[in-house]
Amino acid sequence: IQLNQKNLHNLPDSFVVPKYDRSQLKAGIVHIGVGGFHRSHEACYNDDFLTLSQSTEWGICGMGLREADRKIGDILKQQDYLYTLIVKHPDGRQENRVIGSIVDFVLASDDPAAATDRLADAQTKIVSLTITEGGYHFNPATNAFDFDHPDVQHDLVNPHAPKMIFGFLTEALRKRRAKGLPAFTIQSCDNIQHNGDMTRKMLLAFAEKQDPTLAQWISSSVSFPNAMVDRITPMTTLQDITLLEEAGVQDLWPVTCEPFTQWIIEDHFSDGRPDWESVGAQFVGDVTPYELMKIRLLNAGHSVLGLLGSVHGHATIDGCIADPLFASYVRRFMDVEVTPILAPVDEINLDEYKSTLIERFGNPNIKDNLARICLESSSKLPKFIVPTIMENLEKGGSIKFAALVIAAWCYYSDKGVSKNGVALDIVDDMKAELHSYASKTEQDSLAFLKLDSVFGDLVQSKTFTDEYVAMVRTLYTNRDIAAQMDVLLGESLLLT
Template structure:
């Protein structure tokens, strides 16, 4: 609750903030927006916006302000609150030892809402000032069929966008409209920079956009394919959802910030250096530019993101609420490390400059940070898309190499039970947030009658159901899980069987 002593976070009050709060080290009135970013959530604000803020502070190059874009009415709250704060917000960096750093981020310079004024968004992307359009649209936002990897033209929003190109709903409609306008105006295209946890995220963005663009205008599709750059990137920083306690913490410091962001101190950004126009020199503030990001992104997605799913699904069923609570249970930590060592590490390529054993140990330490209360409900949001990206490829790779699949298969079986019963071991309702929740629940709820019912979800499992090894392993796991729905029992059984 705001009190008279609270200092409202805005441009005018930056100099009035406590000395312990770091403020932007540049004149925000001189910032121009070279970046348009679609999907202004917590992660974008702890990652790309953070790097850009640091770069402008260090370099004095103020041509890289970020114009945020929300496409849906659900983004209205973010726009409204940030607008009232001159697009400033506090980044609360929480260290494991209890140390906290408070930094005001000033790189966001505007926020447009596509559902209110799609033309404004298209024109902003199409203007000469914009050099990069970056994306944090989540795994599901790329609109591909996980089983085929192809663009899903059956999506009702895609059908709408094709019929209404000037008032699109999805990001592809906006990108195509803006690129078409730049081409007509004789401007070079912008770089499209994906910041999502999708392996080969740039390649996926390119494939999906070209498929959509070709359906709009085949010549435009060819131009985008030959002229637009889509650098792949690996992004990493654990960023839990903002809570009322975070707002209250700043109020205790005398600061009124309606939507701060909390995060861990660790951050990593590895990017392929193939930008069309100029770009921020993010490497000056810790980003790493490489010729091929594949080994890094595969390592991170298969270990960190899949590790989150392991802890998220099993921990939710156990009745845990946060990642640190899950990993601080010795059995959960042991099982996760076993999954990393036995099922993931053998299918990873060497990663230059990375010691995998140290990386895995660091992950466990990051997950255990007691001051980062990353909720399992957030971790388990969009489980269907996340598992198809983070977990199923590891199973496929191990099947091809006759490797181990027990741990990963247990996670799929546990997810089936999770999606069917929707309660933890104490009977408390689980918070399910997934675009495919109803479809998954319908099949999962038939498991007692047909043990492999969930595998009939072709959009996820078509590539796996042809493997009798996987189907038999899943059937064994899911039948055992339904007979004894105790996650610790099944984790211990796998660990015991492996040690025999």
């Protein structure tokens, strides 16, 4: 049976379906970038909210800016904008839940003026985004907006036919101001620290150059709440589609995710918002401590397992957690080296948060590949792990668990194989540079740490280098990372 509105009530009993009148729903939200994550996260919170409130104001109109979004738009349209969210539990259980909160889709590249009209419509109160980190046109080298991109150059001189996000937002806000309408809120849901501040900074840089008076209005009228978002959402596979078919439902693009979900949002909206707190979102004054908690525990935990696991020969995150040595090691790293330097986080019990993380990492139905986890480690470790080491050095805290991860990363970058000689799939913009520094380790044990664009002045700390040198020498001699993990764990447990 095909998934669509007509068939909604003939689906197998095991499918949960929307229990609100979709025909009455107006789209108070336009969401740009209808990828897997939007469909597992905001659209799912909104589906819960519509069920609970029976509101008719807060449906979602999906929008794609790129030709590549045509496929999702066509499929959604064919299915009356319905799709299945397959929630995969650690015990193998699978919930099939049809999400009904998306009610329309606009492919902006087909008709940019129609898209900006839609954004400028009085009905649109929130414009939310998942356009990936690259979509923000931020240049880390200059710490500023990247005006060199051809689409940006195009949009500066073609304000009425934009191609990229900030061209669309600027033109839509120009239309709104002309109509005397309030500004919409721009709600980023991308995995960027202070994602609202980043969106504001990039939009204002662009608008300032195109239309300075409008930029002033944007600066004083548009809200950009920062938010921390979390729900592991792997790419949909053919197997997921087949599984639904076997259950009797044809859905051309379902989404899979874990049961855990979190959305922590700063509460300032220009033109109203749904009561997402009634369905589990958390509104706070300042999202910073939540972001730090996530980066230093979840993201860092992923890198710890990813690098140690790759050198040892594990293939996936759940494979690491199934190995008691790795599960204990990552938990001990969190307890001994991260928790002491985290500020208390309101309404969050850190012990429970960490236990939940280990359980999430161990979900055998979410096969997170270590190659994907270690992707672009050169941009991850300086945010996820190096600041933790620096803070512990300042405060006299433990640095050993993290030091072994850096030693493993050196071996990984130098040799490119696991201890069993299996080639590792390394994807990193800095791969050649990492290899060049790491490969001098046998002559100079500190060579890798001299890559200062990644490690800053870590190499200057004798406390750190004394530990690191001993670790790297042992690893290069016996290639047995597990033995070193075991020793560190034993020592640390003796101390408690």
